[in-house]
Amino acid sequence: MNRKLRMSMVGGGRGAFIGGVHRMAANLDGKIELVAGCFSSDAENSRLSGEDYFLDPDRVYASYEEMARAEAALSAQDRIDFVSIVVRNNLHYAVAKCFLEQGINVICDKPLAFNLEEALALRELVRKTGKVFALTHNYTGYPMVKEAREMVRKGKLGRILKIVAEYPQGYAVGDVDRDGPTQINSWRTDPSVSGASNCMGDIGTHAENLGRYITGLEIEELCADLTTFIPGRELDDDGNVLIRYKGGAKGILYASQISNGDENNLNIRIYGTKASLEWHQEEPNDLLVKYADKPRQIYRRGNEYLGKAAQGNTRTPFAHPEGFIEAFANVYLAAAEAIWDEVNGNQPEGEYDFPTVDDGVYGMAFIETVVKSSKGEDKWTRFPQL
DSSP, rough: OOOOEEEEESSSSTOOOOHHHHHHHHHTSSOOEEEEEOOSSSHHHHHHHHTTOOOOOGGGGSSHHHHHHHHHHHHHHTTTEEEOOOSSSGGGHHHHHHHHHHTTEEESSSSSSSSHHHHHHHHHHHHHHHHEEEEOGGGGGGGHHHHHHHHTTTTTTTEEEEEEEEOOOTTTOOOOOSSSSOOOGGGGGGGHHHHSSSSSIIIIHHHHHHHHHHOOEEEEEEEEEEEEEEOOOOOSEEEEEEEEETTTOOEEEEEEOOOTTTOOOOOOEEEEESSSEEETEEEEEEEEEEEESSSEEETTTOOOOOOOOHHHOSSSSSTTTOOOHHHHHHHHHHHHHHHHHHHHHHOOOOOSSSSSSSHHHHHHHHHHHHHHHHHHHSSEEEEEEE
C-alpha cells in the first residue's frame, strides 16, 4: 500500500459497544483511516460522534443512504474504500445492499442478515458486484486458532471424529424465579430486531463457525433444544445441539447466556484418530495437543516452531500475551489486503484468510435450522443445501 485505506462506519456512535472494538481493530496496524460515518439514526448523535472521532463535519452524515450516495460520487482519490457496518441485526442487509449497489466494499459485523432469505440475496449481490465482503467472525483471527486449522489441514490429528464447542456466558441470567419481563440484553431478545434466535444467533454461531473454520467440516443434520429460562423473554437464552457432520464426524455444541459465573468462555475440543486439540478463548495464547500414547503438548503463541499462519498473525513478541483486539484486527488486516487489491485491480497472490459472505450464509442457515429443529417434532433436521 502507498496510502491508508479510507473507511466509513454505519452505527457505532456514542453509547455503542461493538463500534469501538471495530475502530480499534481497524486502526491497530496503521493501514486504515476512519474518514466518514453515519454513526446513529439520530442525526445529532451522529454529529457528536463525528466530533469525538475528529472527522470533517461534511463527511458525517444523517443517514447511511446519504453517505453511500455522497461517497460514491466523490473522486477515486477521495471516496471511501469500504464501509464497516456495526448496526443491529435487522439493518445489516439493507445497509450492506445500499453500499454494494454504490460499488463500495463492505466489512460487516455478524450475523450476516436478519434471516436466511436476506443472506442469500446478499450473497448474490456480492457475486454480481465483485466487491469484497468480510464478516467479522473475529475468533478466527487468533493465532492459535490458525495453528489449530493448519494442524488439521496437515493431517496431524488424523481423521476427525468429534467436535465439542461451548460458548457459555452468565451475564444475562437475571432472576429465573421472577414474575414478569426483564430488560437485560433487551434488543437481542426482540425477534423484530434480533431475528429468529437470541443466544444461538448471537454466540452459538461463533461456536459453529469456529469448528468449521478449524476442521473444514460441514453439517449434514442436527438435533437442537433451545430454552428461554428468563421470564418475559421471547427468544432463547440457552441452547444445546447434537450435530452429524458430512463424512461421519459427530459434534456437540452448547451456547448459553444463563451459565451463572461464566464470562466469555468460548472453547473448543477437536478429537481425531491421531491426536486431539483444545483451545480456550479466555486463555487464547495456548493450544493444547493431546495424545493417547504420549504426554500432552502445549503450543504457545509467538514461538518459531508454529506454522506460517500463526506466526503471520502474531503482533507482540514471544512471551508477551495478546488477545481480543488483536484477533479482531487480524480479520480487518486480511480484509484490507483484499480491498487494496480490489481498489487497484490486482490479482491476489493467494487465498485471503477472513470470513466471507459465504460464511455468513452458512451461519444464517445454522440459526434457522437450529430453530426449526427445536420447534419441530422430528428428532433430526437436515441442513439445507447452500
